[in-house]
Amino acid sequence: MSKIEESLANLFQKHRIILWYDEEQSFGEEYASLTLPGVEKITVENNEFAVKHALYVKNAGGKFLLYLPHPHPENEENWLLDVELANYLFHTDREAMTLQELELPITFRSWIRPHMEFFRSRERVQKFNLLKSPGDTEQQLTVKMIQIALGASSSGIEELITRYAQLFIEEKSDDVDRELTRFGLEESFWNEVELNYGYKSAARGIYDFLLELFQKGFKPLAHKSGVNRNAEVLLSRWKDLRSFEDDFRKISRKIEEDLMVPDAISSLPMEDYQQEDLFECVDQQVIRELVALIINDSQNPEKIEQILKSRENTFWSDRYGAFYKALENALRLTDAVNRYKEISIDDYTDGFRKYTSQWYLVDQYYRLLIQYYREVNQNAVLSGLFTRVHKIYSNTWLPKLGHKWQEVIEKNSSWYDGSQRQSRFFERDVKSRYLEKSNRLFVIISDGLRYECGKELHDLFNEEARYTSSLEYQVTSLPSYTQLGMAAMLPHRELSLGEGESILADGMSTLGLQGRQKILQLNAGVSAAAINAEDLMGMSSKSAEAQQLIQEHDLIYVYHNRIDKLGDDKTTEEKVIEASRDEIGFLVELVKKIGNMNGTHMIITSDHGFIYQHEDLAESDFTDAQIEGTIHRDSRRYVIGENLTHNQNVMKFNARELNIHSDREILLPKGIIRLRKQGSGSRYVHGGMSLQETVVPLLFIARKRTDTVSKVEIDIINKTSNRITTNIHTVKFYQKDPVGKKYTARTIKSYFAVIEGDGQERKVISDVFNYTFDLTSERSEEREVQKRFTLSTNIRNSDHVYLIIEERVEKSNQWNTLSKFNYRLSLAMKNDFDDF
Numbered sequence: 001m002s003k004i005e006e007s008l009a010n011l012f013q014k015h016r017i018i019l020w021y022d023e024e025q026s027f028g029e030e031y032a033s034l035t036l037p038g039v040e041k042i043t044v045e046n047n048e049f050a051v052k053h054a055l056y057v058k059n060a061g062g063k064f065l066l067y068l069p070h071p072h073p074e075n076e077e078n079w080l081l082d083v084e085l086a087n088y089l090f091h092t093d094r095e096a097m098t099l100q101e102l103e104l105p106i107t108f109r110s111w112i113r114p115h116m117e118f119f120r121s122r123e124r125v126q127k128f129n130l131l132k133s134p135g136d137t138e139q140q141l142t143v144k145m146i147q148i149a150l151g152a153s154s155s156g157i158e159e160l161i162t163r164y165a166q167l168f169i170e171e172k173s174d175d176v177d178r179e180l181t182r183f184g185l186e187e188s189f190w191n192e193v194e195l196n197y198g199y200k201s202a203a204r205g206i207y208d209f210l211l212e213l214f215q216k217g218f219k220p221l222a223h224k225s226g227v228n229r230n231a232e233v234l235l236s237r238w239k240d241l242r243s244f245e246d247d248f249r250k251i252s253r254k255i256e257e258d259l260m261v262p263d264a265i266s267s268l269p270m271e272d273y274q275q276e277d278l279f280e281c282v283d284q285q286v287i288r289e290l291v292a293l294i295i296n297d298s299q300n301p302e303k304i305e306q307i308l309k310s311r312e313n314t315f316w317s318d319r320y321g322a323f324y325k326a327l328e329n330a331l332r333l334t335d336a337v338n339r340y341k342e343i344s345i346d347d348y349t350d351g352f353r354k355y356t357s358q359w360y361l362v363d364q365y366y367r368l369l370i371q372y373y374r375e376v377n378q379n380a381v382l383s384g385l386f387t388r389v390h391k392i393y394s395n396t397w398l399p400k401l402g403h404k405w406q407e408v409i410e411k412n413s414s415w416y417d418g419s420q421r422q423s424r425f426f427e428r429d430v431k432s433r434y435l436e437k438s439n440r441l442f443v444i445i446s447d448g449l450r451y452e453c454g455k456e457l458h459d460l461f462n463e464e465a466r467y468t469s470s471l472e473y474q475v476t477s478l479p480s481y482t483q484l485g486m487a488a489m490l491p492h493r494e495l496s497l498g499e500g501e502s503i504l505a506d507g508m509s510t511l512g513l514q515g516r517q518k519i520l521q522l523n524a525g526v527s528a529a530a531i532n533a534e535d536l537m538g539m540s541s542k543s544a545e546a547q548q549l550i551q552e553h554d555l556i557y558v559y560h561n562r563i564d565k566l567g568d569d570k571t572t573e574e575k576v577i578e579a580s581r582d583e584i585g586f587l588v589e590l591v592k593k594i595g596n597m598n599g600t601h602m603i604i605t606s607d608h609g610f611i612y613q614h615e616d617l618a619e620s621d622f623t624d625a626q627i628e629g630t631i632h633r634d635s636r637r638y639v640i641g642e643n644l645t646h647n648q649n650v651m652k653f654n655a656r657e658l659n660i661h662s663d664r665e666i667l668l669p670k671g672i673i674r675l676r677k678q679g680s681g682s683r684y685v686h687g688g689m690s691l692q693e694t695v696v697p698l699l700f701i702a703r704k705r706t707d708t709v710s711k712v713e714i715d716i717i718n719k720t721s722n723r724i725t726t727n728i729h730t731v732k733f734y735q736k737d738p739v740g741k742k743y744t745a746r747t748i749k750s751y752f753a754v755i756e757g758d759g760q761e762r763k764v765i766s767d768v769f770n771y772t773f774d775l776t777s778e779r780s781e782e783r784e785v786q787k788r789f790t791l792s793t794n795i796r797n798s799d800h801v802y803l804i805i806e807e808r809v810e811k812s813n814q815w816n817t818l819s820k821f822n823y824r825l826s827l828a829m830k831n832d833f834d835d836f
Contacts, residue, residue: 004092005034007100008065012039017055017064017087019080023071027092031067039063045070048079055083102129104141111138114184118145131155142188149179157196158234160189162244164206169250173206196794198228214255218278220264229727233792235278236767239315240749242813248315249280256281274307277314284381286311287323291385294331301335313747313770326372326382330389333365337397343404348416348475351408355691356451356473359401363692364452366393370577370614387615394613402671402690409651409689415478415658422476422488422696423495423659425605426524429474429698431491434601435526435555442594442602443557444533445489446583447482448564448576448686450609454697457584457604461699463744465707467591472698476608478658479638479666479687480694482564483510485607490516491523496661501633501640503660516557526554533560533590541596550597558594562586567610567684576612576684595703604699610686611672611693617682623649623673632664636674637687639667649673651689711746712737712773714805714818717784722823724752724801727791729766731803735773735783745774748818750805752789754798755820765793765801793825801825 004027011018022028034041040059044051044066055064066080075081091097095109098119104112112119119125131144140155147155152163167173180186193199193209201208209227216225217235225231238248256262256279265273265282270289276282290307293299308328311317317324340359345351366389373379373386409415419428434441449457451473461469477488477495487495487503487510496504502511506523509515517530529549536558539546549556562583567576591602613621627634629644639650644665646652651670655662668689669675674682686693717732733750737743752766766789775783801823806815 003097004030005036007097008034008036008039008090011088011090011100012036012063012065015088016062017066017083018090019066019068019084019087020090020092021068021070021072022092025069028069034065036063036065039065041065041067044068044080051080052083101125102132108138108141111141115142115145118149118183118185124148139188142185143192145183146180146185146189146192149183149185150176157192158237161193161206161209161234162238162241165210165251166244166247168206168210169247177205196792197230197234198226200226210251211255211259214252214278215259218261218276220268220273220276221259221261229790230792232790233765233767236790237764239277240768240770252279255279270307275310277311277316280316280319283311283314283316283320283323287320287327287381290327291381294327294334295385295388297334301331304331312772322372322375323379323382326369326376327385329365329369329372330385333362333369333389334392336362336365337392343401345404345408347408348412348418351405351691352416352420352473352475352695355695359691360452360455360695362393362397363450364456366390367452367577367580367612371581374577390613390615394615398611398613398672405689405691406670415653415689416475416694417659418475420472420474421659422474422485423492425474425489426491429603429700430555431525433700435524438554439601440550440554440599441556442599443489443555444587444590444602444604445486445557445559446563446587446604446606447486447559447561448567448608448610449580449583449587449604449606449697450692451695451697453563453580453584454604454606454699457587458697458699460584460588461591461701462709462741464588465709466595466704468702468704468708470700472700473695474605474698476694476696477660478653478668478689478694479640480608480689481635481638481687482607484660485696486510486516486559489605489607490519491525492519494661495659497632497640497655497664499632513559516559520555520557524555527552528555528557529553530557530559533558533586537590537593539597541593546597550599558590560586560590563610564608564686567612567686568681570679570681573612573681573684574614576610577614591701591703600703602699602701602703604697604701606696608686609693609696610684611688611690612684614683617674621672621674622676622682623669624676625650625667625669627667627675629665634675634677635687636677636680636682636685637669637693639675640664641667650675709742709744711807712739712743714746714748714773716803716821719821722821724791724823724825725827727793727827728788729791730786730788733771733773733785733787734780735775735785738776738778738783739774740776745772746807747772748805748807749815750787750803752791752823753802753804754793754795754800755802756800762804763793765795766791795825796827798825 008018040062042051042054042064051066091100091106095112095116096106098116099106099108099112127148128144131147132141143155146160150160150163150167152159164173164176167176180189190204199209199212212225212227213231213235215221216227216231238244261279262281265285270286273282274286290304293304308324311324345354369386369389373382376382430441430443455471458469458471461467477484481501483501483503487505490505490510492505494506498504498509502509504510505519508519510519513530513532520528520530563576563579566572566579587604594602626647627639627644629641631639631641633640642664644652644667646667649670650667653666653668655664655666658666672690674685713736715734715736717734739745748771750769751764753762753764755762769787769789771785777783802820803823804820805818807818808815
C-alpha cells in the first residue's frame with residue numbers, strides 16, 4: 001500500500017467524501033491504481049451536477065473520492081464549494097500530506113514548513129501524535145517537538161531546561177544543538193527561555209545559560225547576570241529535585257571552577273555569602289572562617305550558632321553536615337568551659353548535682369566533637385581546631401574539675417555512702433518502684449555507658465511517641481570497674497572480694513551470665529532471669545521463646561557490652577567514641593524490641609563510666625605511685641592488694657571502708673592521672689574516683705498505649721492577609737510550642753503552588769524553603785521565622801494558589817502535606833523591577 005493510499009484509507013474512517021485536486025496532474029497513475037474497498041472513485045471534469053446527484057441522490061450514504069485534475073477554482077466559480085466545505089479536502093504536497101497524517105488542518109501549512117525534517121522519522125511522528133492534543137496552538141505544538149528532541153518528560157520550560165542541562169553533563173548537548181537546528185526548533189526554544197528568564201546572549205547556548213543562571217542565584221556574582229529572578233526559583237527547585245541531585249552537583253562544580261568562585265569569595269566578608277549554597281566551595285570557606293573564629297575566640301558564640309543553624313538544611317549539608325556538627329560541639333565545649341571556669345564543690349551531693357545538671361555537657365561535647373571529627377576522616381581543615389579544643393578539655397577542664405573533686409574526697413576521707421550509691425540499686429529502684437507494685441521489669445545494664453551518653457539516650461526516648469523517660473543518676477562503688485559494678489546491682493546483703501578482682505555476692509560468684517542469673521533467682525524474691533542483649537534481639541517478638549521469657553518472669557536483667565569491650569582493649573580503645581554512638585542507637589532498638597514483646601517498664605543503667613582523651617597522653621598524665629606489697633590486681637586507675645605502700649599520688653582505702661567485705665587494700669590515683677602499667681591502654685580508663693567514672697545514668701522508661709509526645713505544629717502568621725500582588729512575597733512561619741518534654745523538632749519544606757481540579761496535580765511556582773523548627777524559647781515571638789519567597793509564573797491571576805507545608809515520610813523520599821493555605825494571586829502587570 002502506497003503512502004497516499006494509506007493516508008486516504010485512514011481519512012475515510014472519519015470522512016464520507018474526500019476531494020483531491022491535482023493541478024499538475026502528476027498523480028493520475030497513482031489515482032488510477034488506488035484500491036479503496038467501499039469507496040467509489042469519480043473523476044470530476046465538467047460533470048459537477050452528475051457528481052452531486054451521485055453523492056446525494058444515487059448513493060447518499062456511500063463513500064466517494066473525487067479526483068479533480070485541474071487547479072482549485074475561485075469560490076465564485078466553484079460548483080462543488082458546498083461539498084468541499086462540508087467534507088475533506090485532500091492535498092498531495094509533502095507538507096499537506098504530513099499535516100493530514102498528523103490530523104492537523106491545512107491552515108498549519110506555514111507552521112510545519114520549517115519543521116518538515118522533524119517528521120521524516122516515523123518514531124518522532126508516533127511520539128508527536130501521542131503528545132498533541134485537540135486545540136493545541138502552533139506554539140504548543142512547537143514546544144512538544146522540542147520535548148521530543150530533548151527526550152524530556154514534559155513540555156514545561158523548566159523540564160526542557162532541566163533535561164538540556166542533563167544532556168550537557170552527559171556530553172550529549174552538542175548532538176541536541178544540531179538536532180534543534182536541523183528541525184527548525186532552535187529559535188523557538190531560546191525564545192521560550194528568553195520569555196521566561198530574560199536570557200539574551202550573543203553566545204546563546206545551554207552552558208552559557210547555566211552560567212547566567214548560577215550567577216543570578218549567587219549573591220556575590222548576581223550583578224553580572226542578565227537573567228531575571230525566575231532563575232533563582234529554578235535553582236531552588238533543582239536543589240529540591242532528588243532525581244536531578246547528581247547532575248546538579250556536577251554542573252555546580254564545573255561552574256564553580258569556570259567562574260573561579262573560590263577566588264571571588266576569598267576576599268569577601270563571610271556575611272556576604274554565608275547564606276549561599278549553590279557552590280560546594282562556599283561550605284568549605286564558611287567552615288574555614290568558623291574554624292578561625294572559634295580558635296581565636298573572636299565572635300559571640302550565639303552569632304556562630306546562628307550561622308551554623310543557617311547551614312543546617314543547605315544543599316551540600318549531606319557532605320558537610322558532620323563538619324558543622326564538629327564545629328558546633330567545639331564551640332559549645334569552649335563556651336561551656338568559659339562559663340564553668342569558677343568551679344566550686346561543697347560536698348558529694350553538690351558535686352553530683354552540678355555534674356548531672358551542667359558539667360556532664362563538657363564530656364558530651366568532647367565525645368561528639370571526636371565522633372564528627374572522625375566521620376570527616378580527621379580532615380585537615382579541622383585539625384587545628386580539634387587540637388586546641390582537645391587541649392582545653394584535657395589540659396584545662398579535666399585536671400581542674402578532677403582537682404576540685406579530689407579536694408571533696410579528701411575532705412570527707414571516705415567514699416560517698418548516700419542514698420544514690422549503686423549497691424542500693426536493687427532495693428531502691430527495682431524492688432520498691434516495680435516489684436512491690438507487681439510490675440514486670442526489664443533491667444538493661446550497658447557496660448561503660450557513662451552519664452552523658454545516658455542523657456543523650458534519655459533525650460531520644462523523649463522524642464519517641466510511645467515512650468517516656470525520666471533520668472536520674474547513681475554513684476558507683478570503688479573501684480569503678482565492671483565486676484564490682486555488675487555485682488552491686490544484683491540483690492545481695494554483702495559483697496566481698498574473690499580471686500583477683502572477682503566479686504562475690506553473699507559468697508556466690510557474680511561472674512558471667514549464669515552466675516548472675518543464679519543470684520537473681522535466689523535473692524530477687526520474684527521469678528527472675530538474665531539474658532544477653534544480643535540473644536534478646538535475636539528473638540522474634542511474638543515467638544514462643546519471647547512469650548515464655550515474658551510470661552514466666554517478673555524480672556529480667558539484660559546485659560550488653562559494647563563500649564567497655566572496645567575501650568578496654570589497647571588496640572581498639574580509640575573506637576570507644578563510635579561504640580558509644582552505636583550503643584545509644586542499639587539501646588533505643590532494644591527498648592523497642594522489649595516493647596514489641598509487651599514489656600512496659602524498663603530501667604537502663606551502667607556499671608561504671610569512663611574517662612577518654614583522644615590524643616596520646618603526655619608524660620605528666622602518668623604517675624609512678626611507688627607501690628609495693630602484694631598486688632592481686634592492678635590497672636591504670638586502681639590497685640587491689642595487701643600490705644601496700646605508696647606515695648602521695650594515690651589514696652588508700654581499706655576494702656571495708658568501701659562496703660566490700662575483705663581485708664584487702666585498694667589504691668586509687670588522685671584526680672585523673674593514670675598509673676604506669678605496661679601493655680594496657682591509656683586513653684580509655686575507668687576504675688577511679690572521677691565524676692566521669694563514678695556517676696552513671698538511671699533511666700526509667702515506660703511504654704505508653706498512646707502517644708506521649710508530638711512534633712511541634714507549624715502555622716503561619718497573618719493568614720487573612722492572603723493576597724499576592726508582586727512576585728516577592730514574605731511569609732512568617734510560627735512554631736506553636738517550644739521544643740521540650742511534650743514537643744519535638746520538625747523539619748519541613750514549603751513552597752507556593754497552583755492546585756486546580758481534584759488537587760492531584762501541583763504546579764510549583766516559587767522557590768522551596770527548607771527549615772528545621774527546633775526552637776526552645778518560651779517567648780512566642782522568638783519562635784517566628786521569616787521567609788521571602790520568589791514566585792515564577794506566567795499566571796497573573798488565580799484563586800487556586802496555595803502555600804504548601806510538607807514533611808518527609810520517615811526513611812523515605814516521599815513527602816506528606818502538613819497544611820496548605822489558600823492565597824489570591826493578583827499580579828496586575830509583569831514586575832520589571834524585581835531586582836531593585
